[in-house]
Amino acid sequence: MFIRGMQMILTFDCYGTLLDTSSINECISNICYENNVNSQLAINAFFSYEDRLMYSDEIIPYEKLIRKNLQFMDMDLDTDDLFLSNYKAILQAYYDLKPFPEVTSVLEDLKKAGHSLYLMSNSSSQIMQYNLQTMNKYFDDVFTADDTGCYKPQLEFFSFVQRKLNLNNNNHLHIAKGFWWDIVPCAKIGWKKIWINRNRINGLKEYQPYKEFNDLRALPTYLKTIQSIEDKNIQDHHQKPE
Numbered sequence: 001m002f003i004r005g006m007q008m009i010l011t012f013d014c015y016g017t018l019l020d021t022s023s024i025n026e027c028i029s030n031i032c033y034e035n036n037v038n039s040q041l042a043i044n045a046f047f048s049y050e051d052r053l054m055y056s057d058e059i060i061p062y063e064k065l066i067r068k069n070l071q072f073m074d075m076d077l078d079t080d081d082l083f084l085s086n087y088k089a090i091l092q093a094y095y096d097l098k099p100f101p102e103v104t105s106v107l108e109d110l111k112k113a114g115h116s117l118y119l120m121s122n123s124s125s126q127i128m129q130y131n132l133q134t135m136n137k138y139f140d141d142v143f144t145a146d147d148t149g150c151y152k153p154q155l156e157f158f159s160f161v162q163r164k165l166n167l168n169n170n171n172h173l174h175i176a177k178g179f180w181w182d183i184v185p186c187a188k189i190g191w192k193k194i195w196i197n198r199n200r201i202n203g204l205k206e207y208q209p210y211k212e213f214n215d216l217r218a219l220p221t222y223l224k225t226i227q228s229i230e231d232k233n234i235q236d237h238h239q240k241p242e
Contacts, residue, residue, distance in 0.1 A: 007114035008223060009165055013152075013176035014121035017196050017216075018107075019097040019131060027093040031086050037079060045073045046083075054122065054151040062124035062145060066091060094123075095130040100198075102217045107138040109220040116140050120161055120174075122151045122181070152178070153185040162189070175219065183207055194219070 015021050025043050032039035049072040053065050060068060070083040070090065077083075083090075110117060119142040121128060128142055145151050148160040161167070169192050176182030177196040186193040187207040194211045195203060203212070213219065 007116065009116045009118065009167060009172045010110060011118045011120050011161060011165075011167075011172065011174045013174075013178055013182050014119055014123065014128075014131065015097070016177040016198065017175065018099055018103050018119075018135065020100050021097060023096060023098075024090070024093045027086075027090055028083075031083065031089070035079070035082055037077060037082070042073060042077060042083070045076050046070075049073060049076075055154075059145060059149060059151065062122070062127060063091065066094070091127075094127050097131055099134055100215065102215055104134060106216040106219055107135060110223070111138050113220065113223070115223070118161070118165065119143065120152070120157065120182075121145075152181045155185055155189055158185050158189050158191065162191075167191070173223075175216070179203055179207075183210060186210075194222075 012018060028042050028046055029039040031037070032042050046069060049069045050065065053060055053068055053072075067084070067087050070087055073079070073083045074081055107117065117139050119128075119132075119139050121131075121142070121144050123131065123144055125142075125144050125146045128144055132139065132142065143157075143161050143164070145157075148157045150156045152158070165172075169190070172192065174182065174186050174191050174193045175196060176186075176193065177198055179195065179201075183193055183195050183203070184207055187210075192210075194213065196216060197203070197212050197214055200214060203210070211222065213222075
């Protein structure tokens, strides 16, 4: 149930939800093409080691994590220091990430509607300064692994934000593309959530309920709809005879 007339607190994942990360893949693929390396193996290794490093015993700052990731890639693919030597180029690919086509207009609509917008990202504060250049004016605050001391999907990341913003299911929705990183922990901690299923894959029923969209375009209308339904329910309740 949502409180009548209340603007929502909306928390967003960043990479894949708001920002298109395909340029990172392109950067790695270009390095592979120029050096006769299998690009799919390299991309798989990059994201596999990223996940492993995120959930090691001690958190690694994201820039250092990327660098360590490239070292493991070189080890795994037997490429000497090929990927490590391209650290700056790959880091620049992160700096240069751009929003998906619909994102800016949707965020503007949500802000005009009076909603509070917050970002939750496994990135670092420094990288986010670049990432938010086209979106910063829409967000009330940003929470990164630098703030929480852990990476998603660890529940402490979500608990940290919940404590900071005093979130509850009457005032809050989480919007994310990452199923394992966001939808699963949201189900565990009890958050209402919207899955931005850009890849149009099948989710897992055990982590329902969640609303599902292929991109963000339907989000403003959906929020208006659920608010209208709740307003009508409250109105009908008050009109019932004693």
